[in-house]
Amino acid sequence: MRQKAFVVAVPAAVPGERRSLEPLRALIVDDDEFDRMTVKRMMLSAGFAVRAEECESAASALRLLEAESFDLVLLDFNLNLPTYDGLYVVRALRARGVRVPVVVLTGQDNAEVAVELMKAGASDYLAKSSLSADRLGHALRSALRIHRLEEEARTAQEALRASEALNHSVLAASGDCIKLLDLSGRLLSLSQAGQCMLEIDDLSTVVGSDWLDFWKDADRVAAEAALERARAGEPGRFVGHCPSMKGKSLWWDVLLTPIRGVDGRPERILCVSRDMTALKQRESFEQQLVGIVSHDLRNPLNAILVSADLLLRKEGLDERTVKAMSRIRSAGQRAARMIRDLLDFTQARLGGSIPITRAPADLASVCGHVIEEVALAWPERRIVPSLPARLDAYVDADRIAQVLTNLLSNALQYSPAGTDVTAALREADGLAVLDIHNHGTPIPEGFLPRLFEPLQRATAAHDRSSRSIGLGLYIVKQLVRAHSGVIEVVSTVEAGTTFTVRLPLTGMA
Incomplete structure (x- = not known):
């Protein structure tokens, strides 16, 4: 069965927002209706007034491209496998003299495939797993611009010689x-x-x-x-x-x-x-930020935390001093978690993903320990676990614990007091499936497409004392993706909100 590459839809246009949209006549070639719809919405969100034709097969796409004129083609690499794929379509187009720019979308990021596509004449190659409206918009504008320059060059050839x-x-x-x-x-x-x-x-x-x-x-x-x-x-x-x-x-x-x-x-x-000097300068700044956060902030913060712990162990402290030192330690721990989130965020932006170290682990035991730790931090709330006796997997246990901690904290923070949060782990079709459910007001439908983007919040009202800086769910998605997994969310008034994480047990998707 073919696995969906897109999990959450792209953001819809904000009501009342006025934007000058760029006209674009595009052909979307993909045998998956959901992916075609998602790509169209991404192009609209990226600022294009799209007039799109859709094809489900290589043959129909080639016929249409020979008969009609398009500004650009968005092509699924895994089209009509095993007989055809995106590389076949690109080569067939160039062999027939069709010079329309082609941006290939694929469910897997493969450098060798990218090189072959670019050699064959593709304009760009994008992985669906990391695709966003901004990234797609940049790729399309770049492809159109380069194509325009190439066409200008072809048109000018005779004039240049004359x-x-x-x-x-x-x-x-x-x-x-x-x-x-x-x-x-x-x-x-x-x-x-x-x-x-x-x-x-x-x-x-x-x-x-x-x-x-x-x-x-x-x-x-x-x-x-x-x-x-x-x-x-x-x-x-x-x-x-x-x-x-x-x-x-x-x-x-x-x-x-x-x-x-x-x-x-x-x-x-x-x-x-x-x-592209400005872009390189921004990348350099992000790299400097990693050094500042990891060394200049983390080291003195560790000194503060160690000192606070040592003082709290001293005997004879009065109640006021103990409370003050406990607040210092608690604030330091929140700052340390924020720094960790910032480091993970920067690593994901610079390197494309957060690095993980896989090893054999019992996911049931990992989840059990995390649930106990989070429950201690929320003594007034109840977390209801549903865990198997054991579930072996090849994962980075610390990173999976980070995923579950973020999801549980998020569920507790955005659900009413007095309601339960459920954490259920099971095995299904060679996958570890983790469901985190909470009751309460659902996530606004218009916000769902942006839920896993950085620096976002589902509601304006939130706990000012929370450590969150709007990176938690973004980091969760990056960690799940690093494990070759997927994360989904369903949120309704009747059923509440459920985040579902699916991870391959063997470490291979």
Whole structure:
């Protein structure tokens, strides 16, 4: 049975919100109706006014693409397996001369598959498990932009050969750094925008120079590979660091496209470089934040906690001092948990996932201990467990305990006093299934699509003393995903709210 890649729907448009939507005629090719609907809603949330056609098979998609014009294709990689897949469709399109940009969506993130798709002519490759409206919107705009540049380059080929003056005017029309190279890689011309971005005072000093000399070390190796692909008649692309002539640090997303002659062979190479320095600077800031949080905050906080524990063990303390030290220790523990959440959040954003260390574990025992610990922190509430005698699994027990602690704390915090919270663990079809249920007001339907996004809360009213900073459920989802599992939520007035986690017992999905 095919496993759903999307668990929670994407956010719907906010009532009354005015946005300028970009028109987009798209073809969505996926044999799963739910996934097609989710992709359409994500595109709307990303700011596109979508006119979408839908196909369930490779054959119907190819026929439609030959007959009609689309701005973009969103293609499920696992389409109609085992006979066809996304790679087959991309290759068939390019073989038939259909140049529409294709963004491939897949349930699994596989670098080798991504490389093959890009070689075949796909514009981008996105894993459904980590897909969001922002990420999809960025990928679609990037694919459309690159496709537009490629089409502009094709349209300009004859004009470039006929008139060098027209060549300069086309290059000057773009705000990107655009270069024209000969097949050996020598610089023939540079757009005005590129000259300004690279801080070149005298263009004659660089025209005729070897373009590869602009790149150093690993970036030069990547540039050589991209240039070789362009010489062979295929687009070449890489990201690298190339400072300006005056030493300003600049990062570039570089696309090299062959310009063909009448005989169809590459004659020159169009190099389009997009400045992505701001993005690299944001990544650098996040990396610095990891160091600050993990060292400059965690170490002094540990000293505070140790000192508070030592003072509380001293005999002869009066009641007022004990209460004060207990508040210090409690606040320090909350701060330590916040730091842990921030570290996990940053690790997930930088590395794509939170690292885990699997080992054999008894999930029933892990859940039992967590339920006891959480119950001690909520003495006025009752947690009703339903656990098997034993359930062996290959997991990171500490991380699973973190998942359950977050879900139980969330259920207790957002349910009425005097009601029970239920924690049930069972095995089903080779999976460990964990259900956390609470009564009370359901999660607003409009918020469900954003429930697992960072820095979100289901309600405006919350306990100000809580340690939560809106990262708990985001981290829970990342930890479940790191275990190759899925998490779902059902919330209604009649049934209450249930979070369900499904994990493979063997560690393999």
